[in-house]
Amino acid sequence: MATVSLEQVRKVYPNGHVGVDDASFTIADGELLVLVGPSGCGKTTLLRMIAGLESMSSGTLRIDGRVVNDVAPKDRDIAMVFQNYALYPHMTVAQNLGFGLHLRGKPKEEIERRVRDAARLLELEHRLDARPAALSGGQRQRVALGRALVREPKVFLLDEPLSNLDARLRLSMRVEIARLHRRLNTTTLYVTHDQVEAMTLGERIVVIDGGTIQQIDTPMNLYDKPANLFVAGFLGSPAMNLLRGRLLRENGWQLILPDAALRIHPSSAQAAALEAWNGRDVALGIRPEDVQVVAPTDAVLEAKVEVIEPVGNEAFLNLRFADQAIVSRVSPQHMPAPCTTLPLAFAHGRLHFFDAESGKRIA
Template sequence: MAKVILERLRKVYPNDVVGVDDATFEVADGELLVLVGPSGCGKSTLLRMIAGLESITSGTLRIGDRVVNDVPPKDRDIAMVFQSYALYPHMTVAENLGFALKLRGHDKAAVAARVREAAAVLELDALLARKPAALSGGQRQRVALGRALVRHPQVFLLDEPLSNLDAKLRGGMRVEIARLHRQLGATMVYVTHDQIEAMTLGQRIVVLRDGRIQQIDTPMALYERPANLFVATFLGSPGMNVLRGRLEQADGLRLVTGGDSVPVDLTSAGLDVDAAWLGRDVALGIRPEHLQPKPDGQGAALAPTVEVVEPVGNEVFVNLRHGDAGLVARCPPQVLPTPGETLPLGLPPGCVHVFEADGEGRRLSA
C-alpha cells in the first residue's frame, strides 16, 4: 500500500469552469479517507484526477514516492470501483474477477489463486460459476469490489459504489467495506454524497463545496466542531437547526430574532461569548438531539409550535416552527406532542454553535 499526497491540485475546464481548486491533503498509508459533498462539488473529479482519468491543470499528485501527474492510469497501480458495476454479462463471477489479471498476462494458476483469495475475502465462493444476471445487487457490488481486490493495488478508489443499492443493502455493504478495509489495511479513497456513509466509513473526511475543501477531520470532530455553517448543516441527519438573529445581553444572553419570533434564552447553554460579539448578527446552530423537551417549562430556552410529528420507532422527530425558522427536535419515544401546541425546549450546556451570519458562515471563536 502507499500514501497519496495532493499539493494544490487544480482542475479547470474550458471557459474557465473550475472543477477543483487548491486541493491539498494527504491520505496516509492504510487510511480510509472519504470525499463528501453535494452533487457538483468536485469530489468525483478529484477522485478521477487521482486515478488519471482527468488531467491535472496544476499542482502535484504523488502516489507513494512517485509524482504521477503524467503517468497513465494503467501504470499508477490503483484500482477503481465505479458507481455502475460494469460486469461482463457473458462471463461468470470467476471470469469477471480474473479478467484484468488475464489481460495483464498472468498465468492461469496465478489468476485462479488470486480469484479464490478475493472470493474468500468477499464470501463469493459459492457464486463463482454464476453470471451477473443471477446475482443480487449486493452480490454484484461485491464482485465489482473483488475485481479491484485481485489486482493487489497500492490504492483503492471507490466512486459512490453503493448508490445503486436500496437502503438495507447499502447498510450491509458499508459494513462489508469497513471489514474489508480493516482486513487488508488498504489505502482507500471513497467518494459519496451520502453523509451517513461518510460518517460511518471514513477514518477522516474531506468536505467539499464548489470545488474547494471546507474542512478535513475525523467524523466526530467534524460533527462536534464544524468549521463553518456549510459543514455544520451538511453533516448530520436530520441536519443542524439554524436560528438567525442578534446576540444581546439582557437578563442573560439572548438571541433576538426578527419577525414574530420570541428571543431565545441562551443562559442555560453556557455559551462563552466575547463582548465583541454582542450586538452582532449571527447564525446559531443547534443539533436536533440538543433540543430537549421541558414539559413543565422550567429551564426552557424557547417554546416553538409543533407542526409535524414523525415517530420512527426508537426515536421521534418533531418538526417545529419558531417564528420564521423551521426546527427539528430528536426526542426519545414518549407521549407524543400534538400539532399546533407549543413545546418548551431546553438547551444543555456546550450544545450551541455560533457562526458568522454572512459570507461563508465561519465559526466564531471567543
C-alpha cells in the same frame, strides 16, 4: 500500500469553470478517507484526477512518494470501483474477477489463486460459475469490489459504489466494506454524497463544496465542531437547526430574532469569544438532540408541533417557532400530539455560533 498526497491540485475547464480549487490533503498509508459533498461539488473530478482519468490543471499528486501528474492510469498501481458495476454480462463471476489479470499476462495459477482468495473474502465462492444476470445487486457490487481486490493495488478508489443499491443492501455493504478494509488495511479513498456513509465509514472525512475543501477531520470532530455553516448543515440527519439573529449581551446573552428574543447560555469559553460579536448578526446552531422538552419555567422558547416522524427507536418533532422551523430528536415514549405547543430549551454547552456574513465558526 501507499500514501496519496495532493498539493494545491486544481482543475479548470476550457469554459473557465473551476471544478476543483487548490485541494491539499494526504491519505495516510492504510487509511480509509472519505470525500463527501453534494452532487456537482467536484468530488468525483478529484477522484478521477487521482486515478489519471482526468488531467490536472495545476498542482502536484504523489502516490507512495512518486509524482504521478503525467503517469498513465495503468502505471499508477490503483484500482477503481465505479458507481455502476460495469460487469461483463457474458462472463462468469470468476472470469469477471480475473479478467484484468488476464490482460496483464499474469500466470494462470496466480490468477486462480487471487480469484479464489477474493471470492472467499467476499463470500462469493458458491457463485463463481454464475453470470451477472443471476446475481443480486449486492452480489454484483461485491464482484465489482473483488475485481479491484484481485489486482492487489497500492490504492483503492471507490466512486459512490453503493448508490445503486436499496437502503437495506447499502447498510449491509457498508459493513462489508468496513470489514474488508480492516482485513486488508489498504489505502482507500471513498467518494459519496451520503453523509451517513461518510460518518460510518471514514477514519477521516474531507468535506467539499463548490470545488473547495471546507474541512478535514474525524467524523465526530466534524459533527461536534463544524468549521462553517455548510459543514454544520450538511453533516447530521436531521440537519443542524440554524437560527439567525443579532447577538446582544444585556443581563446575560440574547439572540434577537425578528419576532422574539431568546435567552441563550454559551459556555464560558464561548462567551469570551462572543464578546467581539456583541451587537452583530450571527447564526446559532443547535443539533436536534440538543433541543429538549423541559418544564415551562425552564423554557427558552415555545414551539408548536407541526409534524411527527417516528422512526422506531427515536422520533423527530418538526416544530414551528415564530417564522423558524426547528427539529427536535426525542424518545418515542415521550411523543406529544400534533399541534401541541411545547416548552423547549437548548442543552448547555451544546450551542454552535457562526459569523452570519462569512459563515465561519466563532471559536
